[in-house]
Amino acid sequence: MNVAFTLNGRRAAYECSADDRLKTVLRRAGILSLRNGCDGEGSCGLCAVLLDGKLVNSCLVLAAEAEGREVVTIDHYNADPALRTIQRALIDAACVQCGYCTPAVALSIRELLARSPEPTAAEVADALSGTLCRCTGYEQYFEAVRIAAARLADPAYAAPKGPEFRPDLRHVGKDRDKVDAETLVRGEAAYVEDRLAPGTCWLKVLPSPHAHAWIKSIDVAAAEAMPGVVAVLTHENCPDKVYTTAGQGYPEPSPYDQRMLSRKVRHVGDRVAAVLAETPEIAEAALSAIKVEYEVLEPVLSIAQAKAPGAPVIHSGAVSYVAGSPPAGTSVEGDGRDDPIVYQFPLHSDPHRNLAASATAGIGDVEAGFAAADLVVERTYKMNRVQCTPMEPHSVLAKIEAGRLVLHASTQVPWHVRRIVARAVGIAENKVRVIKERVGGGFGAKQDIVVEDLAGYLAWKTRRPVFFRYTREEEFVASRTRHAMEITVKLGARRDGALTAILMRLDADTGPYGQHCLTVPMNAISKSLPLMLCENARFEVKSYYTNLSPAGAYQGYGAPKGSFALQTALAEMAEALGMDQLDFLEKNRVRSGSRIDILKSLGEGREGAAVTLGRCGLGDMIARGRQAFAWEGGAGAHGQSAAHGQPAAEAALPESAPPLSADWKLGRGAVIIQQGSGLPGLDAANAELRLLADGTLLMLSGGADLGTGLDTLTAKLAAEVLGLDPEDVTVISGDTDSTPFDKGAYASSGTYFSGGAALRAAEDLRAKVIATAAALLGEKPEDLRIEPRGRVVGLRGEISLAKLGHLSVQGEGHGELVGFGTFKTDHAAFPFGAHFVQAAVNERTGEVKILRYHAYQDCGTPINPALARGQVYGAALKAIGHSLYEEMLYDERGRCLNPRFLDYKIPTIAEVPPDFRVELMPVEDEVGPYGAKSVSEISVNGAAPAIAIAIHDAVGAWVREWPFTPERVLRAMGKLS
Amino acid sequence: MVNAYFRPKSAEEAATLLASEKDAVLLAGGTYLLTSQFAKKPMAAIAISGLLPAAIERHGERVIIGAGATFQALAEAPGMPKALRDAALAMADRNIRNRATVGGNIGADKSCASLVPFFLVAEARYSRVGALALGAAEWQALPAAERGIAAAVEFAAPTARRFAYERYARTSCDVAVLTCAASAEFETAGGGLAARGLRIAMGGLSPHARRFPELERLFEGAALPGKAAIEAAAAPLFSPVSDARGSAEFKRARAAALLADVLAALANPEANETPEARP
Known part of the structure; x- marks a missing residue:
């Protein structure tokens, strides 16, 4: 049918099908600013347009419904002074990070200011309520709207400058425009999906319906015979080699245990076959025509099942080592049927018992330390899988140019993509070029080679351009998630609060393949344990294969889990000692000049060494938080705050806090956190x-x-x-x-x-x-x-x-x-931080609201302070999401029950704490550029323990499993069986 | 998947198409029907936007809402009971509120439909295209194929009758896990305020939101007890199912707490205010 409407002020007519959505037609017409984060679910808002002046999701509007109406996209407003003012304000407020959602945000603000020139914070939140953003934490959008509204009223308005650092320098330490902000805020071509040329073929994958199964037979004849099908790939005709998808330095500390397509599927959503076709519809039809017969195996769906004697074996192929020997007593002989496993060097693994990797080390004598303690506390914490959810899913365009394979990729690791794809395809690295396009969010998931191997191989094989983009559901089930973990922390302390021993036992669930199987769990230790000074400390790390979704890198890289377990356990010990939790932290934390001996045991892939810390800003940051939260005033009888359990209705709350009844009790929590700044001695x-x-x-x-x-x-x-x-x-x-x-x-x-x-x-x-x-x-x-x-x-x-x-x-x-x-350097630069939370907990329903979240953050010299704060806001809100809402759920067959934004809830602007504050408190590093250290990842480490401590302070219950859903809070309170 | 698209010129023509076309569905705002969950369901979409009244009017105690009114229009409309506005704003995503319609919410009749619990306790009547009006509960009792097209919703909001509405959702913009609406008149009795004509409707506990006469009887004619007593009395009457959003045990307890909160709000004289402010 033909549909005519006014598009950006001009009459336009398009041929479309009955099912075509307005978004599809507009993208076909060259409107690139409409993005896709939810595959037509209407839950992300990135395809927003104005339809007769109202902001709507164009994926939920049939193109035919636009007949005779007025459609406006951000492209129209690029020439509009009001929108230019808004776009400028978004840049000034450092709101443009990955930029994938920015056009939708700009359009939403344009619509808001047209109807409400001086909007309240609630109106801003309402205007942006339909737009998901995973990068920014939304906080700086409020500032952008303030700036835009003021400038629209007074073009001469000058926004107040943010904090500046290093007065001796012209640009470093001062806010400057992000170099790609203008392109992104205008919605111009920037991402992989914007590079498609006519003739590009579409790659689709047939996902496994089973968590664990052999493919007994696969018949692709009908699919191959379909007009428009270019190629069909299965385990029978793909390259016969294994590799790791982990984008790490070579040789990788991850086993080579994944084949491009295997005869064994190891999780629901695993690759069974791939179809390359001239249109996505043909590719989908061809997938439906593939006949597969499975021999279904018992799945392994938890760490407990993985390590149980007689557990089903997920990888049963021959095990070999490029360097070193297998650990004594482990099995290396394959069953002759499964793919081989190749370790670059020993990771203390035993894959035929589902143990992908392990490590044990420590300092001093923990048993002597526990014997010397007046009090011993041992607690187990559980962290469930959470998904990175970049708004732009994994995406790659592979094509052949001058006899070489060229990959336009949305990746964090172009050189690792080149190396791994070259190996997978079977060509030399000089035959591969990787061009990183603008990335619509990565957060660690795009540290892995998730789509590039398949697309690269099919482009090389067929000489046709190949576009492969994950759906949102694929992003959930077949991308990379944060490892689920269980960490038991045992602490010994004397009555005066001095720690005598720390033992951390960590079990991780790496999923069906071993990418990052050791390094992520080790980071849970290496970014938590060194914060505390204790002569006797030990850790035991084990990483198990399961048949759940693949785990991998995610911002923080294990550290948020170690931080949750250790910091919460420390607070539990403080309670047992009757000490204020912050006083207890202060007594035992690292400080300027501390010698950190545990780092001898935590060399990242090499021999470790003790480090004597230079200047440490933790004391200043804690003091700042104490002051802002009026922490002093006496601890309660059991170490709780003076305001422990105070009804929210009787307290002074942040200005924009919602009204809370007497059912809501207040609590507070504080933690200290750390991270690293790259991998000294390993990377360059x-x-x-x-x-x-x-x-x-x-x-x-x-x-x-x-x-x-x-x-x-x-x-x-x-x-x-x-x-x-x-x-x-x-x-x-x-x-x-x-x-x-x-x-x-x-x-x-x-x-x-x-x-x-x-x-x-x-x-x-x-x-x-x-x-x-x-x-x-x-x-x-x-x-x-x-x-x-x-x-x-x-x-x-x-x-x-x-x-x-x-x-x-x-x-x-x-x-x-x-x-x-x-x-390259051998110097380890540690950023530190102190995060403070005030939470309200409904003692009848178990619901938790974060009223105040303060992040005091040392990133060394902030090169661009506003962008640095944006990184912290984004990371902190992500961590609030992980702590309160986010969890991948599975049924008894290993199927993910919530692989979409309607069911898996990430924070929206409505979840932003009413008092959300980031203060940069730099301690310059002697090696980093102008004294800079890292800033982003560390800020995901604070929310979970700080919120858990605040919940306990409010209602007296320790919630030891994240996310802290209302149901788990009620169970911890003993209100559910 | 939309295989065919019809744009009738009148609501009557839409009704005829609905009765005659295979796989016919009414397409209002499309915020439910066009989501990817129905991507593989064949549909002959009959577009009714613009054909149904969209006015929102109050004439004394009578409230009339056109089925074509959007949630956003309802949230902004002056003179509506606060509880109805709360129900409209329960759909917290403005992009969706700008498209979702009152008629669509009635038609989809989902377990956690935002507006339906309110209409049930308001004992609203749905006028229909070419057919007799039906009460909200009568509409639900009919097979979907026999309901026809709802054209408008009408109910009485006398000054003496209070309404309250709340929902439980995991995040602000989540689809509600549980919804609850209540309505009553209050009179002084025995030194307290007794609820008369108490009506309670809840969503999330059955395939469609429904009235709970057993709950209404529990609290009818007496001063409303405290929240704890309401929860204890109500919880055994709920039979939710476990799913990804919570166990049955949790939902039972949460539903009881939700009901207690709604009844407490109902007892508050401010429950019946009709705010003019826009969200």
Whole structure:
């Protein structure tokens, strides 16, 4: 049928089917700003348009329903002064992170301000209630609306500046525009899905309906015979090799236990077959035509089942080691049927008993420590699976250009993608190019090679362009999730509160494959235990295979779970001792100059070493939180706060807190947290900086910006060193052909490693500029300095970077001026933080509301403070979601029961705490760029323990399993059986 | 999947199509029918947006709401009982409220339909296209194929009658797990306020929201007891099922608490206010 309507002020007519949604038709018409986070469920709001002036989700509007109506997208408003003001305000308030939701947010604010020029916070929340954002934590949207409203009323309005740092520097420590913000806020082409050309084929995967089964037979003849089907791939015709999908440095500490397609399926949603077809509809039809006969096996659906004697074996192939030998007593002989497992080096595994990896170490003598204790507390904590839920699912476009495989990928690890795909396809790395596009959220899930191997192989095999994008359901069941874990913490302490021993026993569920099977659980230990000073400490880590969804990297990388278990156990010990929990933390925490011996046992893939801490800002951060929360005032009889269990109705609550009845009791909690800044001694990053002919700069950074602002950071560092402004620097990043190697965006390494490389490249270029200018000016290099903007000034004369740049490309000149920087270090830089929570708990219903959340955060020098705060807000709200709402649920057959946003609830803007505050309290690092450390990941570590402690403070019950659903709170309170 | 699309010129024509077309469904706002969960269900969509009244009117005690009114319009409409506005705002996602219609909510009649519990306790009547009006409960009792097209909702909101509405959802923008609406008049009796003509409807405990006469009898004619007593009396009368959103045991306790909260709100004289403020 033909549908005619007004699109962005112009009459337009489109051919469409009865089932076509308005979103589909608009995307076909080239409106790229409409994004897709929920596959037409209407739950993400990223495809919002104005339909006759009302904000609606275009995926829930039949195209035919638009007949005769007026449709407006953000593309129309790109020329509209009011919207430009809103877009500018979003940039100024540092709201643009991955940018995938930003056009929808901008449109929502445009609609809001049109009907309410001075909106209240409640109106802002209502206007954005239909838009999901996983990056920002929403808090800065309120500021953006304030700025936009003020500027619309008074174009001369100047927004107040945020906190600034390092007054000795021009750009570092000050807020500058994010370099990609303009493109993203306008909804322009930026993501993989925007790169599709006519003729691109679609790849779809037949998912396993069984958690554990052999494929007895598979018949693809009918599928292959369908017109428009390009290729069908099964375990019978795919490459016969195993690899790991973990995007880690090579050799990876993850077993090679996954084949592109296997004759054994190990989780519901596992790959059974892949179809490449000319349209998605044909691909779907072909999948339906594939006949599969399964031999269904008993599934392993929990850690307890995995380690039970006689448990079903998930991997029964032959086990081999590239280096080292199998642990004594383990089985290595395969059953002749299953795929082999190859370890690059021993991980203390026993895969035929479902043990993927293990580690045990410690310092001192914990048994002696417990014997010396006046009090011993032992508690077990459980953390269920949560999903990363980037708004843009995994996505890749693979094509052949000049005989090479080119992957446009939404990835955190371009170089690991190149290496692993090359291996999977069976070609050399020089035949593969990976171009990282803008990434619509990664959060760790895109550290793995989840879609690129299959798409790359089929593109190589068929020579056709291949687009492979996960559905939201696939993102849940076949992407990567946070490992489920059970951690038992045993603490010994003397009556005076001094810890005498800490024992952490951790069991992790790595799912059907072993990517990150050891490193994630180890990070739960290595980012929690070193916070506490104790002479006797020990950990035992075991990681088990199960038939649930694959686990992997997720922001925090295990640390949130270790933090939840240890910090909550410490609070439980404080209660047992009758001490204030914060006083107990203070007595035992690390401080400036502490020697952290446990790090001898926590070398990340190499021999560890004790570290003597430099300056530690934890004391200042705790003091700040104490003051803001009026913590002093005397502890209750059992270590509770003075306000323990106070009815919310009688208390002074944050201004925008909802009215709460006497059923709601108040409680507070505080925790200290830490993370690392990359992997010292293991990883490396590189950057190249070129002086262009007009004196501007081209930064070639290997770093992978996931929306975190890494490209902005590298631009600022270059501008700072060369006396220019960030807009004088163009950043090309994450392209394996044109930029130098970088380990990728993981392990909190972006600022420290990629930024460090960029800084060194800039310093290298500065040295070359000075040397060249010195020769031209006839002065000594040591007498020259670079001044804004781009002037090399000597004692007698000066020359501009523009002049030097011009000369560098002339025949009589000095050759191109290029700086190169490599960053690697053995120095461990720890960011620390203190997070404080005030929660209200309904003692009748078990519901929990977070009223106040303060994050006091040390990230060293914040290179771009507002973006850094945005990282913290986003991480903290994510962690609130994990703590209160989010949980992947499975039935008795291993099927995920809630693989969509209607059922799996991530926080919306309505869940933002009424008093949500981030304060950066920097302690400069001696190695990081201008004293910077990492900022993002650490902030997911605080919410779970702080909220658990606050719940206990409010209602006297310890909830030891996350998420703290109302049902679990009531059970902990003894109100349910 | 929408296999065929019809845009009738009148509500009567829509009714004829509904009776004659295979796999016919009425398409109002589309916020339920067009979601991906129905992607594989063949549907002949009969578009009724614009064909049904959308006005929201109050004439003294009588309230008339066109089936074509959106949730957002209902939330913004002046003069509506606070409880009805609460029910409309229970759909907390503005993008959805801008499309979802009153008629769609009645037609879908889901277990946790936001508005239906209110209409049940208001003893609303649904006028229909080309057919006699039906009470809200009568409408539910009919097989879906025989209901026809609801054109408008009409109910009485006398000053003396109070309404209250609450829901339980996991997050603000979640589909409700449980809903509860209640309505009563109050009179002084025995030194307290006694509920007269008490009506209680709940969603989430059965395939469709429904009245609970057994609960109404428990609390009719006497001063409402405290929350704990209400919970203790009500909980045994609920038979929820376990699912991904909670165990039966939890839902039973939560439903009892929800009811207690709603009855407590009902006893509050402010329950019947009709706020003018927009959300």
